[in-house]
Amino acid sequence: MKLKTIIQVENLRKAYAQEEAVKGISFSVEQGTLFAFLGANGAGKSTTIEILCTLLKKTSGTVNINGYTLDSSNDNAAIRKSIGVVFQQSLLDERLTVYENIIHRGKMYGLSKQELAENYQFVSTHLNLNEIEKQKYGTLSGGQKRRADIAKALIHRPPLLFLDEPTTGLDPQTRQFVWQTIKRLQEDTNMTVFLTTHYMEEAAMAHKIVVLKQGEIVAEGTPDALKTKYAYDQLALVFHNSLKGTNWLIENNISHTEKQGIFTIRVQSTIHALALLKQAEPLIASFEVIKGTMDDVFIHIMKQEVS
Amino acid sequence: MEAFLNLIERNNKMFRRDKTAVFFSLLSVIIVIGLYALFLQKMQIDSLKQASEATPELITMVNEWFVAGLLSMIAVSTTLGTFGIAIKDIESKTVVDFLTAPVSRATIQMSYVLNAIIIGFIFSFIALIVCEIFIVATGGTWLSFSSFLKVIGILALSVLLASIMNVFFTLLVNTQNSFAALSTIVGTLLGFLCGVYVPIGALPGFAQNIVMYFPVSHTTLLLRNAFMENSLTQVFAGAPTEAIEQYKLIYGITYKLHGTMLSHATSYIIILSSIIILTILSISLFKRKHR
Incomplete structure (x- = not known):
């Protein structure tokens, strides 16, 4: 069965005054898959992700996300509703409780009260928020914060989740929990996960990997295909x-x-x-x-x- | 719209729960209250005693003069304090996280401004009630209903002006360190620019001009007029008109700029045009910053 393409990137370029950070890359991501986007620091990963998340304007090329064309009329708002983003650093408000944080973020998506309540129930169940929802975010451990971060990114139930180095700095047990949760969510919701990571064992779980170097794609394929070719x-x-x-x-x-x-x-x-x-x-x-x-x-x- | 209101609610909670930020936003006010209790009140009464006796009416008049300055300072310092959240959000990249949701940067920025206006007004209103209790407790009388409404109106204008002025200032800084420096500078200058530490008449000519060009000082002037209407009449009953005019000029109840007495209407025009000019400047600075 052919999978639906949820991200289609064609000849994407991003040029700054002094350098070209992304040099005409093309790739696609199929719905329901785990996609790993790898590269050393400065390879152009973050720039690409910022463009895909509508945070940065591209210089040229076309990007289609969940059927919406990036930078065309009103489509960016639709793209934002289609994505959830977990950044490397924790960005929720330290003085608000986990519940308040997630509800505040949920309200930014124009959800009705009922949708918000249902979605909260969903993320709370999947991420075991019951025990921490009344705690201030600033008082949580690294692993608990990560759970809240993921819940925040999923409160509007997006079909596409961006994970930007989601397990950096976490202990092995928490990393395992995070990945078990993500896999379960993928199985339950057919959600697509776009991952950047420096942990190669995490990338090895992906259905497809793209490796970026100096703004260009230098390798892509399944983990097995890449291992056969390069390892x-x-x-x-x-x-x-x-x-x-x-x-x-x-x-x-x-x-x-x-x-x-x-x-x-x-x-x-x-x-x-x-x-x-x-x-x-x-x-x-x-x-x-x-x-x-x-x-x-x-x-x-x-x-x-x-x- | 819901996202906008939600952001305001979030900013509001963030400020209220940060006790340190609340304290520091009121620090310059707390200092000036301390100085007033220690010697500013006594100094003014002593200087006025040369012309009049230290009657309860005189003490009330001095207290009202002080309270008017204090309220205009509160409008500036509390609204500035709320913008600490905006700077923290920029530095911690929380704004970037917000922008992955379907909200614009302008909506986020407006939520900070409106939060500043709400917080500024709530704090000013609470301060007004406390100040009224203080005036009555020290022998004065309550403001009449019409004067009370007038004061509320001036406070609203004062908070609006202060919020727009502070959004302009905070658009110039990007880090919490530079914001702390900005807060220190504003906090230090505010007491002088509102003519609370030192009466405007005691300043050299060029400094007096600076104060008169500072739009916030006009809200102080309007507040002083609203508060002191009765006490001025009582204290200066039977005194020559020149004596009242002289007092008003020295203590910033009337401004004389380049030989011309400024009317209240002029003060309103200065405040409103400052709001318009600062709004235009802030919008263009915001657009330039996020081009």
């Missing part, structure tokens, strides 16, 4: 006798590195590792197959020259 699996071996092991590797013309008796061999896939292990089985004391990660993909791409 590699590794086989770590410890021999009964290191000398015999070294000789075997040289005889079989297998390139390797050695550190403190651990020999590391780059393999195309885990299946290739299996073949090598069978050959070297009598010599091996222990082994480990290390899967290529999104970190490898990111580092590899960032080292490449922009064409």
